[in-house]
Amino acid sequence: MMFIPEPLRLLAFVVGIIAFIALNAAYLVWLERKVAGHIQRRIGPKEVGPFGLLQPLADGLKLMSKQLLVPKGVDPYLFKVAPLLVLVPAVMSFVTIPFSENLVARNIDIGLLVIFAFASVNVMGLLLGGWGSANKYAVISAARCVSQNVAYEIPMLITVITMIMVTHTMNLNEIVMQQDGSLLNWYIFRLSASPLMPVAFLIFFTCSLAETNRAPFDLGEAESELIAGYHTEYSGMGFGVFFMGEYANIIIGCSLATILFLGGWQCPLGLYPGWWWFLAKVYLLIFCVMWIRWTYPRTTLWGLLNLSWKYLIPISLVNLLLTGAMIKLWPLLKTFLMGAS
Amino acid sequence: MGEYFKELFGGTKSLVVGLGITIKHMVKPVVTLQYPHESLKMSARFRGHIELLGDEETGASKCVVCGMCQRACPSGCIALAGEKPEGAKKKVLTSYVLDFTKCSLCGQCVESCKFGAITFSKEYNLAGPRKEAYIFDLKKRLEERSG
Numbered sequence: 001m002m003f004i005p006e007p008l009r010l011l012a013f014v015v016g017i018i019a020f021i022a023l024n025a026a027y028l029v030w031l032e033r034k035v036a037g038h039i040q041r042r043i044g045p046k047e048v049g050p051f052g053l054l055q056p057l058a059d060g061l062k063l064m065s066k067q068l069l070v071p072k073g074v075d076p077y078l079f080k081v082a083p084l085l086v087l088v089p090a091v092m093s094f095v096t097i098p099f100s101e102n103l104v105a106r107n108i109d110i111g112l113l114v115i116f117a118f119a120s121v122n123v124m125g126l127l128l129g130g131w132g133s134a135n136k137y138a139v140i141s142a143a144r145c146v147s148q149n150v151a152y153e154i155p156m157l158i159t160v161i162t163m164i165m166v167t168h169t170m171n172l173n174e175i176v177m178q179q180d181g182s183l184l185n186w187y188i189f190r191l192s193a194s195p196l197m198p199v200a201f202l203i204f205f206t207c208s209l210a211e212t213n214r215a216p217f218d219l220g221e222a223e224s225e226l227i228a229g230y231h232t233e234y235s236g237m238g239f240g241v242f243f244m245g246e247y248a249n250i251i252i253g254c255s256l257a258t259i260l261f262l263g264g265w266q267c268p269l270g271l272y273p274g275w276w277w278f279l280a281k282v283y284l285l286i287f288c289v290m291w292i293r294w295t296y297p298r299t300t301l302w303g304l305l306n307l308s309w310k311y312l313i314p315i316s317l318v319n320l321l322l323t324g325a326m327i328k329l330w331p332l333l334k335t336f337l338m339g340a341s
Numbered sequence: 342m343g344e345y346f347k348e349l350f351g352g353t354k355s356l357v358v359g360l361g362i363t364i365k366h367m368v369k370p371v372v373t374l375q376y377p378h379e380s381l382k383m384s385a386r387f388r389g390h391i392e393l394l395g396d397e398e399t400g401a402s403k404c405v406v407c408g409m410c411q412r413a414c415p416s417g418c419i420a421l422a423g424e425k426p427e428g429a430k431k432k433v434l435t436s437y438v439l440d441f442t443k444c445s446l447c448g449q450c451v452e453s454c455k456f457g458a459i460t461f462s463k464e465y466n467l468a469g470p471r472k473e474a475y476i477f478d479l480k481k482r483l484e485e486r487s488g
Binding site: 040046291292 | 359367372375
């Protein structure tokens with residue numbers, strides 16, 4: 001590999017990550033509208049450019065050319081800081097995500113922890129945005145977002161702890177390395193680690209949907225009750241940055257699910273591992289996120305908390321116990337089976 | 342406890358069924374009409390504003406200026422005039438003006454015409470910046486159509 005000086009490498013990654021997020025935010029909106037259209041037997045955007053491919057550009061130009069209104073009575077600092085508090089942690093989280101074996105901005109040993117540390121700041125941004133707007137709908141929305149995030153952080157972190165018990169590391173690169181080889185080595189199918197591994201994946205995926213405030217858990221943006229939720233008072237790029245942060249968080253959630261459960265950049269058949277496999281899996285999961293959004297109606301707050309406290313938390317706790325037991329029992333069982341044969 | 346698992350599995354199953362329905366619809370062909378680029382063909386019994394019918398051979402109006410349609414119209418939308426040229430047996434239509442702003446598409450005029458000279462058009466793409474745009478000179482439209 002060619003030698004690149006460290007500051008240049010960092011600069012390249014900063015520019016690359018921001019470009020990746022911006023491009024994805026723009027084109028995931030296009031994809032989302034296309035998916036929504038076809039699920040409802042429509043076409044979706046089609047007028048601007050071939051297949052409507054220039055639509056995100058037009059939308060972006062529109063957002064950037066709009067006036068940034070700061071309404072009377074808002075908290076001038078919080079109001080301006082909140083969108084950044086949503087976007088910046090999302091960008092920061094990308095630092096530790098390995099796109100392939102060598103394509104990672106910083107390969108640190110506590111990568112997983114870093115991502116979860118930054119992911120929690122995101123909620124802070126939503127809360128401050130809602131609070132700073134001095135708008136009752138925005139405040140209600142912010143309160144909902146926080147209670148939802150608190151409820152779903154628990155099963156998510158329990159599942160992540162389970163994964164750390166299995167992988168013995170928080171280094172995302174190493175976690176992917178451990179899933180080398182065939183499909184059966186992916187953690188989602190590693191039933192010797194815990195028989196509930198596929199369920200753990202589902203719990204993780206559900207929680208990441210709730211954490212990113214995606215439908216059917218988008219209570220914070222319930223249009224019929226709260227206008228637009230925490231970003232009601234934001235215009236132009238203020239709203240645009242919130243939006244970019246939301247999509248960046250979706251990418252992070254799907255990337256983490258890919259890394260932890262679906263073998264990251266590893267190929268299902270063990271051939272040609274690389275960033276293309278990572279991106280293919282991430283986009284497949286993002287498609288599932290959209291598919292889910294356009295299938296289910298929004299849950300009630302009651303149903304949302306019920307799902308977390310009644311189902312996700314107990315099941316993830318059972319999974320934690322089972323994993324602990326398997327860690328102790330599996331070597332014994334293996335030697336016993338070896339001895340028998 | 343049994344209730345709990347029943348709810349869990351029943352709920353999960355219903356979610357999977359829902360996903361199945363949407364993905365099936367996603368791969369089916371779209372049903373929307375791309376309106377400005379293509380427009381719907383109206384059914385045979387659609388009632389648009391009235392239109393004069395021309396003779397198949399000459400293309401001239403079949404109207405004999407009897408004035409029945411004018412009398413039948415409850416809103417007084419129709420104004421027509423005709424004259425008898427030198428040596429001709431029948432009257433010839435000189436002008437036929439429909440004030441569509443008042444028309445309620447009741448169809449009394451079409452019913453009353455014994456000569457099959459007027460019919461409903463299939464026109465439904467009507468938009469105009471002022472109300473004068475809806476005062477149609479049907480004779481002129483007929484001449485334009487027959488070319």
